[in-house]
Structures are given as structure tokens and as C-alpha cells.
Amino acid sequence: MGLLKSLPKEISDPLVENNPIATQVLGICSALAVTVMLKQAIVMSLAVIFVTAGSNVILSFMRKGLPSRIRIIVEMCVIASLVILVDQVLRAYLFELSKQLSVFVGLIITNCIVLGRAEAYALGNPPLPSLLDGIGNGLGYTLVLCIVAALREILGSGKLLGMEVIPQAAYAMGYENMGLMVLPPGAFILLGLYIWAVNSLRGKPGE
Amino acid sequence: MNDNLYTLGYAAMVCFVCSILLSAFAMGLKPAQEKAALLDLNTKILSVFSLTEEGMSSKDVESKFAESVKEVVIDQNGKVYPDIEFGSLKDKDKCAVLITDRARNSEDCKLSLYQKVQNGQVTAVAIPIVGKGLWSTLYGYMALEKDANTVAGITFYKHGETPGLGAEIEQEWFTSNFVGKKVLDASGSLYGVTVAKGKAKDSGLPAEHVVDGISGATITSNGVTDLVKDCVQLYEPYLAQLRKGGV
Numbered sequence: 001m002g003l004l005k006s007l008p009k010e011i012s013d014p015l016v017e018n019n020p021i022a023t024q025v026l027g028i029c030s031a032l033a034v035t036v037m038l039k040q041a042i043v044m045s046l047a048v049i050f051v052t053a054g055s056n057v058i059l060s061f062m063r064k065g066l067p068s069r070i071r072i073i074v075e076m077c078v079i080a081s082l083v084i085l086v087d088q089v090l091r092a093y094l095f096e097l098s099k100q101l102s103v104f105v106g107l108i109i110t111n112c113i114v115l116g117r118a119e120a121y122a123l124g125n126p127p128l129p130s131l132l133d134g135i136g137n138g139l140g141y142t143l144v145l146c147i148v149a150a151l152r153e154i155l156g157s158g159k160l161l162g163m164e165v166i167p168q169a170a171y172a173m174g175y176e177n178m179g180l181m182v183l184p185p186g187a188f189i190l191l192g193l194y195i196w197a198v199n200s201l202r203g204k205p206g207e
Numbered sequence: 208m209n210d211n212l213y214t215l216g217y218a219a220m221v222c223f224v225c226s227i228l229l230s231a232f233a234m235g236l237k238p239a240q241e242k243a244a245l246l247d248l249n250t251k252i253l254s255v256f257s258l259t260e261e262g263m264s265s266k267d268v269e270s271k272f273a274e275s276v277k278e279v280v281i282d283q284n285g286k287v288y289p290d291i292e293f294g295s296l297k298d299k300d301k302c303a304v305l306i307t308d309r310a311r312n313s314e315d316c317k318l319s320l321y322q323k324v325q326n327g328q329v330t331a332v333a334i335p336i337v338g339k340g341l342w343s344t345l346y347g348y349m350a351l352e353k354d355a356n357t358v359a360g361i362t363f364y365k366h367g368e369t370p371g372l373g374a375e376i377e378q379e380w381f382t383s384n385f386v387g388k389k390v391l392d393a394s395g396s397l398y399g400v401t402v403a404k405g406k407a408k409d410s411g412l413p414a415e416h417v418v419d420g421i422s423g424a425t426i427t428s429n430g431v432t433d434l435v436k437d438c439v440q441l442y443e444p445y446l447a448q449l450r451k452g453g454v
Contacts, residue, residue: 067214074221081225085232092239095247 010132014140021144022198026112032187041149047086049138055079056122056134063123075118083108156181255350255360256323277322285444338434341426343367355446361385373427384418399436402428
């Protein structure tokens, strides 16, 4: 915890205390969809960190002149542009992964974490704290995604980042991969257990 | 009033800046994207010819492709055009479009295919297969052995079907069932390969012409049945020559 304390509050807070997935239960859709394998989850997380941080900074710069009647539309416009940018880059340099992530890169636009942070934080704070807040929330998302994805990949396919981690001897003794973990319900169950574990360890939020 | 003008102007500026930035990026990244898509396609061609190995790098794919795959341009009568550059063919993957437009522009309608060449001999050919699924057009390749009858492999590289249902067409459990099936019936006329509704063995069709269907994806399955037949039909003049050993 000492390390966490030394970080700026904007980054440390969303990692554990106010984690966007575990506490606010935002961004669940993509968290369920792209956690079959750790590699996909990492790329997806990087994309989300980039988009939350980028949109937070841009919108924070724009916050003074932004007419409040159209602010949601402008926010979506900025976020959508950043997401398309990420999608194009993935298609150029990580074609195989971008095919596996398919629609979920595009769906970052609708990830509540991104719009939520823009609305709740970036519009009321200067660019630098907004940047940190964006990175922090992206990292909070990453943390949960990677934990769930690592567990799903190990339990579901016996691998981690594509490398075998369950020894062949275990299979010889009758161990079998858990097919459920590869399917969407596996993500539901793991994510539910994770949220339960975190919240019960920490006590109810606000208590 | 001023307020409205400001809002409109602000919105217009945001749109302008976003669109300029995005177009610039899209233009800049296009060559890299096309290269990646071509590499992916060539990998698929190698896999449909069973030439892929575990952990091939992009260099390996390129050299293997150059070594054992030949790109060929033909017309609907099966005539080969060695002078036309393969890369210059437009829409070479859209054979379904060509079927409907056949009467109209039969003159300048060119088709593409890939030959698997081993020791100077053509051992298999891969033809593009295109057709409608449920939500989207399915794009793929089907490889036939040199008897132009036995399916050597099938692959789909682009589609927009439902993940978990129609999108299963790209999974190995589905595509591997096609291997060894025949597209001609006993009398030598075109039959195609039917994707059964349910299990292949319950369909009552001859075993060499039917594969297991995908539950929950009947329309996609029917689409695959149709497009396999349509596209083989389109290449039939060329395939007939191949059967006679004339290529």
C-alpha cells in the first residue's frame, strides 16, 4: 500500500478504492467480451487507457468554451475520433488482434468509463489532473481485465499469453480444461466473484 | 441568438477538426493496412492449401507463398491470361457479383485463382467463394485437389455474422468437415457441398456432399451451401480443363 500512497490521488484512487469496474460497475460489456485471452485484454486495456486519457485531456482543454447544451455530443465526437484512430492503428500494425477484438474496439466509444470520466472529471478540472485521472481509470480497468483474462486463459485453455502453463503431467492424471471459462458465462462468474471479493474485503463503499 | 450562433459555430469547428484529423490518419495508415490485409489473405491461402506451419513469421509466409503459390488470371471461359498482372485485378474476390453481371460484361470480366505448385506441377487450386450470409457478405477461398472435384480446404476471411453463431463458419471444426468432400456427383455434374441443418448423417444426403450444420445459424449455413455451388459453377470451364489435365 505504500507504493499506492506515493502515487497521485488521481491514479491511485481508481485502481482500488474507486475502481471503475469493481466499484462503479462500468465498462462491463467489453470486460466480459475480451477477457478470453490475456493478450487481447492487454491490447484492449491499452486502447482504453489511450482513449480515456486522450479524451480527458482534450475535453479539459475545451471545457471553458464548451456550450453546455451540446457538451455530450461534443464529448462523443472527441471520443469517437480517438477510438477510430486506435482502430485504424490496430488494423495497420496488429491486424490479427484487431480481427479478434473486432467490434469491441469500436465499442470503446460506448464504454461508460470514458464518457463518465469526461463528464464527471475532465469538464471541471485542468488538463494535467484530467490526464492522470484518465490514465488512472484506464489502469483500474486494465487491472480487473487482466486478472479476469489471466484466470480465464489459465482455467479455460491451460495457457497464459499463449504459452502452456498447466504441465502435461496434470492432463495425464485426468485434469481437464474448464470449457465454461472460454464462454461468456465464465467471465460473468469470475467478474462477479472478483467484485464480491473486493467489496467484502474492503467493506461496503461509503461505510 | 448569439448564443445559438456560437453553439452552431462551435459544433461545426469540432466536426471540421475531427474529420480533418481522421482523414489524415486514415490516408497515412492506408499502405500499412493494405499490406497487413494482404499478408493475412496470403496466410489464409497458404492455410487452405495446408501449407501453413505453427509459428510462421510474416517473412516465412511471404517466402512460402512465393515458392509454392501461383496467382492466375482467367476469364469465364477458362482462358488463362498470363499477361494481366494479378494485383491489378479489381474486385477479384467478388465472384457472386460476376455471376449476376455475367451477361452484361462477359468480355472484360476477369476472374482470379491461386494454384498450388509443387515440383512444377499444379497440385491444387483455390478459388474465391463469395455470397450472402444472414447479415453480411461472406468472403473466403475454397481449395480443390487437382481432380477439380475433391475439396482440399475452405476458409473464410471476411464476414459480419453473429459471433458464436454464424461466425462459427471460420472455426476449424466447421471448415475441416469440408476436406475430402466432392463437388461433383457420380455422373460428373455439379452438385456442390450442402451444409446440413443439424448433423450431416441425419440429413439423408450422400455423405460426400454434406457437412455438419451450425445450430442457430441456418441462414448462414444455407448461404454457404449456395455460394460454394455458385462459385464452383463460375469456375467450371477452367475446372473442366483441369480435370482433363490441360492446365
